Amino acid sequence: MKVTLLQTDILLNEPTANMLMAEKMIMDAEKSDLYVLPEMFATGFITIPFEGADADGKTLAWLKQMARKYDAAFACSVAVKEKDEEFYNRFYFVKPDGKVTKYDKRHLFSYGGEGKYYHQGEDCVTVEWCGVRFLLQICYDLRFPVFSRNNKEEHYDAAIYVANWPESRRKPWDILLRARAIENQCYVIAVNRVGDDNMCHYNGGSAIIDAYGNDVVTLEDNVHGTASAVLDMEVLQRFRKKFPVLNDADK
Numbered sequence: 001m002k003v004t005l006l007q008t009d010i011l012l013n014e015p016t017a018n019m020l021m022a023e024k025m026i027m028d029a030e031k032s033d034l035y036v037l038p039e040m041f042a043t044g045f046i047t048i049p050f051e052g053a054d055a056d057g058k059t060l061a062w063l064k065q066m067a068r069k070y071d072a073a074f075a076c077s078v079a080v081k082e083k084d085e086e087f088y089n090r091f092y093f094v095k096p097d098g099k100v101t102k103y104d105k106r107h108l109f110s111y112g113g114e115g116k117y118y119h120q121g122e123d124c125v126t127v128e129w130c131g132v133r134f135l136l137q138i139c140y141d142l143r144f145p146v147f148s149r150n151n152k153e154e155h156y157d158a159a160i161y162v163a164n165w166p167e168s169r170r171k172p173w174d175i176l177l178r179a180r181a182i183e184n185q186c187y188v189i190a191v192n193r194v195g196d197d198n199m200c201h202y203n204g205g206s207a208i209i210d211a212y213g214n215d216v217v218t219l220e221d222n223v224h225g226t227a228s229a230v231l232d233m234e235v236l237q238r239f240r241k242k243f244p245v246l247n248d249a250d251k
Contacts (some may be wrong), residue, residue, distance in 0.1 A: 001130045001231045005217075007206040009195035009224040011166075015042035019062050026070065030228040034129050037065075037076035038162050038193040039139050040089065044163035045197065046079055047113040053081035063094040073129045077105070077138050077162050087118045091136045091162065101127040103136040104196060108146050112199075114140075115168045124148070132157045134174050135186075139163035142176050147195040150184035151249040156164045158187035158231060166200035173205050178213040185211045185245050187231050194222055197199040211239055216249060 006025050011017050019042060023059055024046040026035055039045065042059045043052040054060070063074045072096050080090045089105040098192040104121025106113040124147060125136045135156040137148060150156060159180055165173045173192065193202045208216040208229045217229035240246065 001034065001132050001232070002032040002228055003036065003189055003208060003231060004029045004226055004228040005035045005189070005191050005208070006037045006041075006073050006221060006226050007191060007204050007207045007219045008038060008193055010038065010041060010044040010193050010197075010218065012044040012197050013046065015052075015054070015059060018042045019059070019191070023066065025226050026066065029226040031070075032072055032228055033092065034073045034075060036160060036162065036189055036191045037074070039051075039077040039164045040079050041076045041193075042140055043160075044081055044193075045112075046116065049079045049081065049087045049117055049125060050207060053079040053087055055081040058248075060094070060100070061183060062094060063092055064100075067094045067096045068098070075136070075160055075162065075250060088121070089114065089118050089138060091125075091138055093129070093134065095129060101125065103138070103161040105138040105141065106147060107140045109140045126154070126156045127245075132233060135181075136157040136163045141179065142173070145183065146250075148180060148184065150186055150246055152246045153251060155246060156184075156186060157233065157236060158164045159191055161190045162187065163190070164184065164197075164200075165205070166205040168200070170203060174220050179208065179212055180211055181211055182213045184247070185243075186246050187211065187216075187236065187237075194224055197236065211236055222240060 103125035
């Protein structure tokens with residue numbers, strides 16, 4: 001399976017411009033089975049979501065259109081408004097046939113005020129695509145390894161982390177991504193944004209990491225761009241069979 005990472009410089013609260021920019025990047029990237037964009041890729045990280053959150057399904061409709069057009073799955077998170085002023089930081093995994101798997105962010109970033117307006121998700125969510133099982137995770141979830149623990153009964157092959165993770169806390173991002181790959185004996189697909197909003201500077205650190213903690217592919221810091229790599233499932237399964245860590249994992 002080939003995966004393309006889109007490390008974007010997000011324009012704050014400008015979804016149409018951000019979607020156009022993303023499509024241009026997709027057109028110029030390698031043909032892939034899965035395209036991954038950052039957390040809240042259409043708006044940037046908005047903790048007060050009353051104006052920017054997607055209330056009419058426009059962003060999801062765009063994702064479905066892209067999935068059909070490129071015959072690939074798309075993964076990202078979107079600020080979503082539902083009835084009665086309910087807001088969610090929602091991970092969408094959209095397949096070409098229009099099927100959507102959603103995960104609402106479990107660990108809201110209270111330090112940044114996310115918990116004041118957004119509703120917390122409850123469930124750990126996985127989805128299968130092209131024979132690979134993916135765990136869906138958003139940014140701050142990375143700091144809570146119990147929630148993402150892999151095991152042989154309900155296993156996954158790759159964890160996707162989409163983020164708006166600031167440069168000031170970049171070292172934990174780099175370390176924890178590799179820890180999640182090693183401890184869960186899986187690929188980690190990590191996509192962070194670059195650029196600035198009214199609070200932070202973001203310098204990226206997007207990467208695909210294998211189960212040994214090695215980088216399969218990385219994107220250069222502070223670069224708005226794409227990178228692609230293949231997830232080699234035969235290599236992963238051989239490693240799991242040779243060194244069966246998941247047999248002893250907590251459930």
